[in-house]
Amino acid sequence: MMKKNNELGIYLHIPFCESKCKYCDFVSFCNSDEYIEDYFNALKKEIAIYGDKYRDKVVDSIFFGGGTPSYVDGQYISEIMKALKENFTIAEDLEVTIESNPNSIDEEKLNTYIECGINRISIGVQSFNDQLLKRIGRVHNRNQAINAVKMAKSVGFKNISIDLISSIPGQIIEDIDTSIEIINDLEIDHISYYSLILEEGTPLYKEYSRGLLPDLPSEDCDRKMYSKLNSSLQEIGFSRYEISNFSKPNRESRHNLKYWKIYDYIGLGLSSHSSIGNNRFYNTSSLNDYISKLNEYGLPIIETERIDIEERLSEFIIMGFRLINGINIDEINNRFNIDFLKEYKDEIDRNIANGLIKIADNNVSLTNKGADLANIVELDFYR
Ligand SMILES: C[S@@+](CC[C@H](N)C(=O)[O-])C[C@H]1O[C@@H](n2cnc3c(N)ncnc32)[C@H](O)[C@@H]1O
Numbered sequence: 001m002m003k004k005n006n007e008l009g010i011y012l013h014i015p016f017c018e019s020k021c022k023y024c025d026f027v028s029f030c031n032s033d034e035y036i037e038d039y040f041n042a043l044k045k046e047i048a049i050y051g052d053k054y055r056d057k058v059v060d061s062i063f064f065g066g067g068t069p070s071y072v073d074g075q076y077i078s079e080i081m082k083a084l085k086e087n088f089t090i091a092e093d094l095e096v097t098i099e100s101n102p103n104s105i106d107e108e109k110l111n112t113y114i115e116c117g118i119n120r121i122s123i124g125v126q127s128f129n130d131q132l133l134k135r136i137g138r139v140h141n142r143n144q145a146i147n148a149v150k151m152a153k154s155v156g157f158k159n160i161s162i163d164l165i166s167s168i169p170g171q172i173i174e175d176i177d178t179s180i181e182i183i184n185d186l187e188i189d190h191i192s193y194y195s196l197i198l199e200e201g202t203p204l205y206k207e208y209s210r211g212l213l214p215d216l217p218s219e220d221c222d223r224k225m226y227s228k229l230n231s232s233l234q235e236i237g238f239s240r241y242e243i244s245n246f247s248k249p250n251r252e253s254r255h256n257l258k259y260w261k262i263y264d265y266i267g268l269g270l271s272s273h274s275s276i277g278n279n280r281f282y283n284t285s286s287l288n289d290y291i292s293k294l295n296e297y298g299l300p301i302i303e304t305e306r307i308d309i310e311e312r313l314s315e316f317i318i319m320g321f322r323l324i325n326g327i328n329i330d331e332i333n334n335r336f337n338i339d340f341l342k343e344y345k346d347e348i349d350r351n352i353a354n355g356l357i358k359i360a361d362n363n364v365s366l367t368n369k370g371a372d373l374a375n376i377v378e379l380d381f382y383r
């Protein structure tokens with residue numbers, strides 16, 4: 001489907017958490033609750049500034065990410081929704097997602113979300129195995145995760161996603177069977193399944209450097225777990241629509257599609273970034289700077305960048321290969337005024353010959369082998 005160019009996605013970063021997980025290097029803070037009030041006041045000012053700037057655009061997707069948006073009082077989120085509706089033109093079929101942790105939601109909060117227009121919830125389950133949850137420093141257990149999904153359903157959420165992490169130290173392939181059984185019972189709509197990344201500086205990375213993670217699954221085992229999850233999810237009605245994302249029909253994440261298709265979005269809040277046409281802007285990661293800048297009615301941007309058309313094309317190709325349908329040839333030709341098959345003939349021929357990509361139904365996409373070796377294809381197409 002061709003996209004109208006006046007649609008806009010909005011990401012809002014909520015950088016507060018109950019505790020820091022051992023693998024996480026996202027911009028998020030625990031023991032910083034005294035900043036919450038000032039942070040949300042600053043966020044409202046940022047919303048007002050961007051609302052003036054982009055009145056002509058129609059917001060069709062809003063995403064509260066973090067950090068843990070469900071950690072703060074529901075009233076803060078509801079006030080932000082009110083500010084967004086007052087300052088932006090909103091699409092009738094708006095999708096609004098909130099990220100949450102199983103231990104920080106309750107019925108009252110969930111009802112507040114529904115009442116203010118949030119219609120999709122992403123729950124950070126990570127694993128349904130208590131021992132594995134402990135290994136990565138999660139503060140909830142499997143029963144809390146299951147109850148969180150049930151509670152979200154009972155208050156009326158009809159679009160529920162969960163995040164799972166693959167390759168947790170100690171994880172074995174049989175773990176997938178348990179997850180699939182629970183996913184099926186709970187009738188979940190969407191799953192994001194990311195391999196654990198050992199981010200430098202995190203406690204888990206330090207354990208790894210000291211040789212304390214002998215049971216970290218190998219790359220081969222990780223691939224097998226992905227493949228098993230993929231085939232088992234297909235059996236219960238999911239499609240893999242992006243390398244790490246699976247959904248029931250019509251339950252793909254609209255917000256994530258904006259990133260993968262390089263549609264326009266703005267990121268509000270600490271450390272967020274925005275992409276409007278060829279312009280990229282990046283917000284500060286300092287909580288004090290963010291709040292004080294907006295208190296003076298300035299924008300908390302620390303860097304702006306104008307990328308050229310070649311770079312944007314490379315981005316579009318690399319992101320496009322993450323999608324299982326791949327790159328639509330008409331779309332890329334129209335958006336970039338090129339003949340894709342001609343301009344990238346060498347790369348396309350080489351990767352087809354190596355069994356990494358295929359052309360079907362006017363789309364160029366990764367094969368199963370290519371999905372395992374996506375970084376090789378991406379490098380080859382990067383100019
Ligand atoms: C930043 S978190 C926000 C959601 C919520 N705070 C939570 O933890 O459930 C978004 C997701 O990123 C994933 N994530 C964060 N750090 C990761 C890492 N080092 N490796 C793999 N996945 C990671 C987790 O699955 C997490 O649910």
Ligand code: SF4
Nearest residue numbers: 017020021024066067
């Ligand atoms: S993974 Fe989520 S809950 Fe854990 S520290 Fe990161 S943002 Fe917070």
